[in-house]
Amino acid sequence: MSKNVLVLGEAREGELRNVSFETIAAAKTISEGGTVTAVLLGDSVENLAQEMVQYGADRVVTVEHPHLKQYTSDAYSQAFMAVYEQEKPDAIVLGHTALGKDLSPKLASKLSSGLISDVTKIEGEGDAAEFIRPIYSGKAFEKVQSKGGLLFITIRPNNIEPLAKDESRSGDVSSLSVDITNLRSVIANVVRKSTEGVDLSEAKVIIAGGRGVKSEDGFKPLEELAHLLGGAVGASRGACDADYCDYSLQIGQTGKVVTPDLYIAVGISGAIQHMAGMSNSKVIVAINKDPEANIFKVADYGIVGDLFEVVPMMIEEVKKLKGSPAV
Amino acid sequence: MNIYALVKRTFDTEEKIVVKNGAIQEDGAEFIINPYDEYAVEEAIQVRDEHGGEVTVLSLGGEDAEKQLRTALAMGADKAVLINTEDDLDEMDEFSAAKIISEYLKDKDADLIIAGNVAIDGGSGQVGPRVAELLGINYVTTITDLKIDGTSATLVRDVEGDSETIETSLPLLVTAQQGLNEPRYPSLPGIMKAKKKPLEELELDDLDLDEEDVEAKTKTIDIFMPPEKAAGRVLEGDISDQVSELVNLLNKEAKVI
Ligand SMILES: Cc1cc2nc3c(=O)[nH]c(=O)nc-3n(C[C@H](O)[C@H](O)[C@H](O)COP(=O)(O)OP(=O)(O)OC[C@H]3O[C@@H](n4cnc5c(N)ncnc54)[C@H](O)[C@@H]3O)c2cc1C
Numbered sequence: 001m002s003k004n005v006l007v008l009g010e011a012r013e014g015e016l017r018n019v020s021f022e023t024i025a026a027a028k029t030i031s032e033g034g035t036v037t038a039v040l041l042g043d044s045v046e047n048l049a050q051e052m053v054q055y056g057a058d059r060v061v062t063v064e065h066p067h068l069k070q071y072t073s074d075a076y077s078q079a080f081m082a083v084y085e086q087e088k089p090d091a092i093v094l095g096h097t098a099l100g101k102d103l104s105p106k107l108a109s110k111l112s113s114g115l116i117s118d119v120t121k122i123e124g125e126g127d128a129a130e131f132i133r134p135i136y137s138g139k140a141f142e143k144v145q146s147k148g149g150l151l152f153i154t155i156r157p158n159n160i161e162p163l164a165k166d167e168s169r170s171g172d173v174s175s176l177s178v179d180i181t182n183l184r185s186v187i188a189n190v191v192r193k194s195t196e197g198v199d200l201s202e203a204k205v206i207i208a209g210g211r212g213v214k215s216e217d218g219f220k221p222l223e224e225l226a227h228l229l230g231g232a233v234g235a236s237r238g239a240c241d242a243d244y245c246d247y248s249l250q251i252g253q254t255g256k257v258v259t260p261d262l263y264i265a266v267g268i269s270g271a272i273q274h275m276a277g278m279s280n281s282k283v284i285v286a287i288n289k290d291p292e293a294n295i296f297k298v299a300d301y302g303i304v305g306d307l308f309e310v311v312p313m314m315i316e317e318v319k320k321l322k323g324s325p326a327v
Numbered sequence: 328m329n330i331y332a333l334v335k336r337t338f339d340t341e342e343k344i345v346v347k348n349g350a351i352q353e354d355g356a357e358f359i360i361n362p363y364d365e366y367a368v369e370e371a372i373q374v375r376d377e378h379g380g381e382v383t384v385l386s387l388g389g390e391d392a393e394k395q396l397r398t399a400l401a402m403g404a405d406k407a408v409l410i411n412t413e414d415d416l417d418e419m420d421e422f423s424a425a426k427i428i429s430e431y432l433k434d435k436d437a438d439l440i441i442a443g444n445v446a447i448d449g450g451s452g453q454v455g456p457r458v459a460e461l462l463g464i465n466y467v468t469t470i471t472d473l474k475i476d477g478t479s480a481t482l483v484r485d486v487e488g489d490s491e492t493i494e495t496s497l498p499l500l501v502t503a504q505q506g507l508n509e510p511r512y513p514s515l516p517g518i519m520k521a522k523k524k525p526l527e528e529l530e531l532d533d534l535d536l537d538e539e540d541v542e543a544k545t546k547t548i549d550i551f552m553p554p555e556k557a558a559g560r561v562l563e564g565d566i567s568d569q570v571s572e573l574v575n576l577l578n579k580e581a582k583v584i
């Protein structure tokens with residue numbers, strides 16, 4: 001049976017995050033020919049609607065309100081529920097981002113529905129769809145099915161391939177006006193630490209440094225390598241706690257969960273809490289002077305050696321590679 | 328102040344995990360308080376010590392969870408409640424868990440409920456916000472700081488590395504992020520005292536709940552280990568040769584650069 005699916009587009013600094021397009025792809029798999037409707041919430045989001053359509057959404061519903069400029073669970077749930085009541089979808093897909101993690105359980109609770117969180121893969125289509133998600137800090141996976149009723153999932157960024165962008169697609173864009181009242185939380189202040197450039201959770205290449213990097217300066221070569229490879233720099237908790245870098249770079253259970261094509265762990269021992277955030281990466285490289293380090297257990301390629309020697313050499317090799325004519 | 332901390336007994340994921348016939352093998356495994364719930368218990372104790380009141384730790388699970396509750400009592404919590412569903416339920420999901428926990432809490436007039444932001448085994452992060460919604464109270468997730476002044480609360484929330492300062496009021500449910508505090512170890516006198524502290528055990532019946540009321544909305548149909556990765560290749564030879572081999576492999580074999 002075809003299903004109508006609602007997805008939530010998520011913007012950062014006025015631009016849609018990739019995970020928004022991934023929710024559309026997931027919704028298509030679930031919908032089996034039904035309608036995929038994208039919801040955009042914010043103070044000014046109308047201009048983003050077209051891009052959701054180009055990535056496969058059939059329709060877009062926007063809710064614009066000054067209270068939606070910043071995320072709060074009260075404001076966003078009121079706006080989303082208003083769209084839900086209008087659309088009465090069969091399924092909902094959100095990103096498993098900070099926003100999605102905070103909002104989805106509240107919505108599921110309001111809707112008395114199940115919620116399958118942090119899905120990394122969908123097998124089958126429509127009613128037969130089965131959802132795979134990591135459990136036990138990423139050491140195992142479970143396959144979960146809805147027992148009926150509203151199907152509600154969140155997807156881990158960078159795991160479900162978005163559809164190709166098609167600039168010629170068109171779709172209906174409508175707006176809904178919603179009264180937003182009774183906000184219980186006030187955001188008094190936000191300290192943005194997110195670095196400019198590539199969004200870690202969406203980066204295709206991540207060079208991550210650990211306590212082994214030894215200083216703030218020690219991160220410079222990692223930044224250079226990341227820059228050469230068009231990637232981003234990440235870090236372990238160890239490096240953040242030692243003040244070598246900012247907490248916004250932290251990868252792991254308490255930090256960001258990432259799934260890049262290439263993850264290079266430099267001077268990181270490979271604690272379970274770190275691995276929970278990166279073990280799904282497609283190719284993992286470990287550079288560590290300790291051959292017994294845990295990180296080698298998940299690495300596809302490893303170099304046992306001093307990172308202060310290895311990383312500068314890598315920079316030179318990559319420069320050579322990038323400088324050589326394409327083959 | 329009437330404070331509750333939600334404590335889940337979890338598999339210690341630092342240990343080896345064995346899956347047999349689509350289930351995690353629990354025999355001989357280590358079980359611990361979910362690490363994020365240790366922050367929750369610690370915070371609850373600190374809030375009580377500053378503002379007075381009582382800390383109750385609450386766990387939903389089987390008989391075995393008594394051990395984790397006793398540990399929380401030894402840390403300094405005042406009372407414990409174990410909702411034992413062992414005899415009633417074979418299947419449960421986040422909906423069921425939140426429904427049962429909130430059913431217990433609904434007439435307790437809690438001022439502050441502290442949960443972990445995520446359980447390291449189930450990993451959904453749903454239970455805290457779901458409970459708050461069912462109780463009709465506000466929640467703030469992944470907090471790294473909490474200050475209470477009368478019925479107002481000021482919190483710092485970790486949002487993918489950014490920090491938001493949030494002002495709100497009690498009653499409130501918060502979920503603990505790493506960095507909130509340093510959980511204390513139970514002291515020896517604490518452990519002795521914990522043995523005598525009240526631990527109430529309840530079943531679904533005591534909460535006027537039927538199995539149907541809490542029937543899971545989702546179903547786990549399989550549990551499996553990640554596909555066995557080919558053993559990683561640790562390169563050999565001169566470091567400079569290793570590095571050029573690595574870059575070459577990433578380019579030609581793995582095709583990721
Ligand atoms: C509840 C909880 C949540 C946590 N969440 C996270 C999380 O989200 N993310 C996270 O990362 N951690 C997390 N941790 C912390 C985690 O347990 C580890 O302490 C942390 O990951 C260690 O960081 P590290 O690997 O950089 O440091 P270390 O374990 O100290 O490792 C440093 C490594 O560098 C190597 N090294 C040193 N010098 C060199 C050199 N010159 N060349 C090459 N290699 C060198 C060493 O051999 C060593 O393997 C959490 C812990 C708890 C309790």
Ligand SMILES: Cc1cc2nc3c(=O)[nH]c(=O)nc-3n(C[C@H](O)[C@H](O)[C@H](O)COP(=O)(O)OP(=O)(O)OC[C@H]3O[C@@H](n4cnc5c(N)ncnc54)[C@H](O)[C@@H]3O)c2cc1C
Pocket residue numbers: 333334335336361363364367385386387388389412413416417418419420421422424441442443444445446447448449450451452453454455547
């Ligand atoms: C008898 C029984 C049968 C179960 N059967 C199944 C099954 O068939 N399939 C399946 O997938 N899962 C099963 N579970 C697991 C259960 O459904 C999940 O653990 C539960 O839904 C919580 O989800 P989570 O682990 O993702 O916790 P999260 O939502 O990540 O936990 C966040 C926080 O909520 C609080 N919390 C969560 N769970 C509890 C708890 N039990 N007690 C106190 N506080 C808690 C803690 O503070 C925790 O830090 C079963 C559990 C029990 C006890």
